[in-house]
Amino acid sequence: MNSASIDLSAKTSNRIPSLSENGFLRYFNFIALYVAQGIPEGMCFFGIPAWMAMNGKTPGQIGSFVAAVGLPWSFKIIVAPLMDRFSYLPMGRRRPWVLFGQLGLIVSFIAMALVPDPLNNLNLFMAAGFAVGFFGSFQDVATDGMAIDIVPADQQARANGLMWGAKIIGTSVSLAAGSWLTYQYSFSTAILTLSVAVGLIMLVPLFLRERAGEKLLPWTNGNVSPETKKMQLNSWSIIGKSLYKVFTLRNSLLFAVTGFITQGAFNYMDTILPIFTVQELGWTDKAYSQFYATASLTGGIGGMLIGGLLIDKFGKIRMLNIYCFTAIVLVSIFVLLQHYWTNKWFVGCFMILYQLLFVFTSIGIFATAMQCCWKKVSATQFTMYMAIANLGRTAGAKCIGPMKLHFSWQYTLIAFALMFAVAWILIRIIHINKQVEKVHELENQEHENTLTLQV
Secondary structure, eight states: OOHHHHHHHHHHHHTSOOTTTOHHHHHHHHHHHHHHHHHHHHIIIIIHHHHHHHTTOOHHHHHHHHHHHHGGGGGHHHHHHHHHHOOOGGGOSSHHHHHHHHHHHHHHHHHHHTSSSGGGOHHHHHHHHHHHHHHHHHHHHHHHHHHHHHSOGGGHHHHHHHHHHHHHHHHHHHHHHHHHHHHHTOHHHHHHHHHHHHHHHTHHHHHOOSSTTOOSSTTSSOOOOHHHHHHOOOOHHHHHHHHHHHHTSHHHHHHHHHHHHHHHHHHHHHHHHHHIIIIISOOOHHHHHHHHHHHHHHHHHHIIIIIHHHHHHHOHHHHHHHHHHHHHHHHHHHHHTGGGTTOHHHHHHHHHHHHHHHHHHHHHHHHHHHHHOOGGGHHHHHHHHHHHHHHHHHHHHHTHHHHHHHSOHHHHHHHHHHHHHHHHHHHHTOOHHHHHHHHHHHHHHHHHHHHHHHO
16 A cells, blocks of 8 residues: 555545544444443353253253353453553554454453364364453453543543443344344354354444544554553553552542442342252243343343433432332332232333343443542453443342241341441542542642652
8 A cells, every 4th residue: 555545545534524523423332342342241151051962962061161251251350450551652542452452352252262073073063152341341341441531521431321232232133133144054153143243243343543633553653642642651660559559549439349339239139040040940041031131132222222321411420319218118129029020021121121221230330430530540440340340240149048948938038138237328428529530639749749750
């Protein structure tokens, strides 16, 4: 390609507004990237395990595959500081990492499709699954960091709602399409087709700059944005000190504990529901799966359409207060109306309402987490919030055994309401505006220190 064609492509691409300039393109970009995350998750966590089960693989073998895909998500806390420390700034602070993660998803998905006789070559198959999980988690961290850097605070809740819904849609569509293609043609055909979909989605971040004037690709025209240059940190010690300063703020710590409790409570209920419906109420696993799928899709679409809008209109903390109170009331009513548990539609309606609350509350939690972040260390700080929330999910699941051993189903279920009562109290004493003010103070102090050193 000659220099004239490069200049022409640069001029043409400059006509497309950057993400920092255009709200519609911001939403479109993050919807696309979260659909791309949902595609491999739908197959790797749901479609492939079902396919393996249909072909006679043992629960241990299936569990090992799922664990191989899920393990890299634990590495996010290591990956995030790398993204805060290093980047090719002429192409944007997060965009190079997003493109790298997206490209890795495509390549690893293709590699999975090319594993010879995967059902009888499980070690290589799991290695491919690990690669898919690694690049999926990589793209997730980069996308979240980009959202914090680019999306204005008053649009973060709406963006989270759209992202959440997009991921559920990507998961559902890939599961349905991938399963159909597997049974109609072959497993390799299904995965290769889905990798094409992921490749097409890569065109979105490929042609959309973070900020005006940046390069689309390393060999095209463009420069480092002043905003990006100001945010970038070039020292591990500065990253560590900055993270310590912002994470130890009062409201930051309170919010981290709130995330731990709410996500722990949700995973507690998520783990209880299949046990409760199948063992206590006598449902089949198929009946539970159908009701759960309906509830999950309803929650995802609800979050996409109105979850973020409600928080944007009425405020994050106000809506989180309402959601916590509603969760307490919903579960309490369900426990009190025990004589209706034999009615599948009553339990099914409870599952749908619960799933809507789960999605709406999670949107509020994630949007608040973004607002609490200091943009200089946004990828690391947000990932730490998510890591603490995931620890809460583990703790919530671990509570089920002791609760069910010593208490009836009524008390086991009401424990969820008690967890949310604690979270509700914490939310009422969190002051997000003060957190934002403190972050601005830290920013100003750092700027003054930099000027002093330069003098």
